Amino acid sequence: MKVARTIAETRSALEDVRDGPIGLVPTMGGLHEGHLSLLRAAREECDTVVMSLFVNPAQFGDEHDLASYPRDEERDLALARDAGVDLVFAPSTEEMYPAGFQTWVEVTEVGSRLEGAFRPGHFRGVATVVLKLFSVVRPDRAYFGQKDAQQVAVIRQMIRDLALDVDLRVLPTVRDDDGLALSSRNALLTTEERKRALALPRALATKDLTAARALLARSNGLDVDYVEVAEFDPPVLAGAVRVGSVRLIDNVALEGDSK
Ligand code: AMP
DSSP, X not given: OEEEOSHHHHHHHHGGGTTSOEEEEEEOSOXXXXXXXXXXXXXXXXXXXXXXXXXXXXXXXXXXXHHHSOOOHHHHHHHHHHTTOSEEEOOOHHHHSOTTOOOOOOOTTTTXXXXXXXXXXXXXXXXXXXXXXXXXXXXXXXXXXXXXXHHXXXXXXXXXXXXXXXXXXXXXXXXXXXXXXXOGGGGGOOHHHHHHHTHHHHHHHTOOHHHHHHXXXXXXXXXXXXXXXXXXXXXXXXXXXXXXXXXXXXXXXXXXXXX
């Protein structure tokens, strides 16, 4: 497995493998089974698997959230190697946002609701970095998790609007046995907070907006940012809560693939 730190290195490493399909799995590290399911799908479907590892400052509004985001590159690289990744693109912030950077991608409608309303600028950061990763790697397929359903909707819209030549693959949300969706931020929860966080998947599992809101209103020790039905593809019941200093999001599909 090769680790590339620069755009130039990444491009030159991929030069000779363009005759077969290239899969890209964008991540911010803190790898867990959710990420690994994307890497496995990419490994099955593509000749070359590229994983990006970049905690993208542009998608964080909150300095504390950015500073506390779990980072363990050595562990992530070992897991990527075990998953059969061919190339990890792990750039510095300066490589992705050089001095004078001023070009942003804004998916205006899809990106402004729900998460976009609570985290202004978040999806602008996501869309911009994903477009830049697409430009660097030029993947045939890109793999994303349904866990971040609005992110998928934003990227799908961007691919369509900008006629990007990439096939979007979306994989089901991977959960722990207790129902909590895997997330790098779960590592920041205390045992007690984790118990309280379980109200979110339990509420969403009702697949009923009124019941979900009622269940969360009865739950102690968490603050609800929103619980809404979102008309994505597929439509989802989505929610975001804050438990201590950790913010968690989750969703369940309301029709179609119910995983
Ligand atoms: P992140 O490192 O949080 O930016 O996530 C990288 C990719 O993994 C995104 O496409 C996420 O949607 C996906 N992902 C994160 N958590 C899960 C999960 N529990 N199940 C499936 N995919 C996930």
